[in-house]
């Protein structure tokens with residue numbers, strides 16, 4: 001029994017953090033919001049070069065040949081930077097699921113962008129910038145999309161009409177696309193939560209009222225400690241879910257649901273505490289905080305919310 | 321990452337399971353907060369020791385098995401699964417023992433560890449005072465040097481199991497001119513010496529589970545000092561970190577409680593009440609989450625990382641989870657939960673005890689302060 005990541009896994013994640021700290025600052029994320037696509041083509045090329053987008057594609061198909069254990073810390077790093085665009089959908093599901101299809105090459109080298117449409121919701125995120133949509137056992141191309149105004153400018157939402165379908169597999173490591181998306185978004189939400197807590201802690205060190213930093217007030221301290229508690233205790237379940245998913249464990253779906261339920265709730269708690277600690281500025285468009293908060297409010301609903309996933313866990317542990 | 325047990329770990333698990341199945345008393349012992357129950361629990365500890373199971377993570381020379389932390393967790397899982405008695409010498413084996421191994425002299429190790437492992441000597445923790453609870457650094461009980469002895473004076477309170485324990489480990493002010501956490505010394509003291517008065521205190525359940533200890537010119541040799549003189553705070557904090565971090569409440573306690581909760585829900589719960597089934601599921605997730613978190617922490621320790629202030633996160637998590645598990649059980653039991661016996665007995669008892677979890681081992685408010693100051697690096701408030 002060994003519950004830790006390898007040196008290589010940690011170093012790769014650090015490398016990604018480094019890249020994102022330069023290429024995906026809040027200014028970049030705002031650019032994606034403002035260019036009306038929720039997408040950053042430059043960043044996309046960097047992620048392609050680094051091998052992030054093809055992490056789960058087998059080496060024989062031109063990918064990095066990684067497992068979901070290799071990928072889970074990367075999802076988390078992507079969340080820390082609130083990376084906009086279809087990065088999870090492309091990386092976690094479309095690229096590996098279509099690794100043996102005619103699309104494989106274009107998906108790996110970044111010339112084609114894919115998103116995913118799963119049954120947990122009626123909308124398709126990122127459809128406008130996607131060349132193809134993976135939907136159950138089909139690939140849809142040539143569709144038209146209508147913006148339904150998602151809350152997160154980095155995750156634009158659409159309904160889809162028209163287009164043509166061709167048969168495809170929507171399984172990744174033998175798991176349904178919706179579950180892999182739930183796992184990836186759980187890890188991403190942990191990163192989002194970490195970032196929010198860091199931003200709030202930094203603000204609480206700087207901002208002074210009554211002649212003292214607000215972080216010295218106990219009400220503020222306890223709000224932040226409780227937020228951190230939820231995030232820290234969502235991590236191990238999320239990493240375990242990645243392990244279960246990678247090893248074909250019979251509890252993989254249960255474990256993924258546990259991760260998504262906990263991470264969704266942790267992210268929500270972190271968003272509330274972080275906003276509260278910011279006072280009035282937290283309620284403005286100007287504060288960067290919204291880039292993470294809205295990401296958390298979007299992804300906690302997408303790919304099954306906490307109630308949906310808790311009931312899936314319940315179905316397994318109460319009646320199993 | 322490999323969450324499967326190794327062959328060695330599985331073999332260890334089945335060895336523990338076999339021994340426990342053959343040796344665990346078939347009916348529950350009376351509470352160790354009674355004279356009779358205390359004696360029976362001590363006898364059980366002796367049996368565990370004879371089987372080599374009382375302190376599995378300790379070195380073999382002191383009565384342990386040199387098991388690593390993962391194996392310790394496995395043993396704990398088997399221990400709770402078997403329904404074995406509570407650990408009456410918990411404060412010795414899991415709290416003081418590791419501290420002696422870390423900072424004790426060779427003579428202290430030889431003298432104290434084997435008798436601790438066998439529970440020939442049961443230990444009580446004498447830190448809190450009437451006016452030094454959360455604010456432990458304001459300890460006033462003092463130790464004054466006289467030749468090669470300490471002379472102890474003062475009063476300790478809330479010392480668990482001190483009514484029947486044999487020795488205590490206390491913290492005393494040895495430098496009267498030093499302030500706060502400076503000038504304190506960690507001293508080991510028998511509880512039957514002249515000048516000691518132990519006054520039992522009845523807990524919420526009516527049993528005398530803790531006690532006040534009065535020291536009136538009590539003499540102990542200087543050799544009973546653990547760690548350096550005037551550095552008792554650091555010694556105590558090392559112990560407290562381990563206590564909160566891993567050893568005080570192992571995950572198996574809660575995963576087993578949740579198994580019983582699910583059984584209770586299946587027996588008495590209204591299956592159409594989704595709020596209730598969600599709550600039971602949530603309790604399962606919390607216990608499972610705590611288990612996973614602990615395995616991750618312990619792997620980190622085996623790889624050379626130390627646990628610092630993050631230990632405070634664990635303490636809040638398990639204590640609040642324990643209250644929650646019991647609240648849900650009482651909700652399932654409905655009107656039966658008003659009774660102290662019948663189907664609810666164990667749950668009502670457990671509920672009462674769970675409420676002390678957010679208080680002992682440093683209140684949860686204090687833990688939140690520690691997390692904010694040391695993990696989140698927020699400015700000090702006091």
Ligand SMILES: Cc1cc2nc3c(=O)[nH]c(=O)nc-3n(C[C@H](O)[C@H](O)[C@H](O)COP(=O)(O)OP(=O)(O)OC[C@H]3O[C@@H](n4cnc5c(N)ncnc54)[C@H](O)[C@@H]3O)c2cc1C
Nearest residue numbers: 445446447448453454478479480676679680681682683685
């Ligand atoms: C069942 C049980 C067993 C125990 N066993 C032992 C034992 O074996 N040995 C031993 O030495 N002690 C033991 N204790 C004592 C325990 O450690 C103390 O009760 C605890 O540290 C709190 O101290 P206090 O009771 O003086 O409460 P106080 O410190 O007076 O606290 C009262 C309230 O004020 C809050 N408070 C205090 N200071 C702050 C602050 N700075 N910020 C925010 N809130 C604050 C506390 O959180 C609490 O809610 C035990 C207690 C219990 C309940």
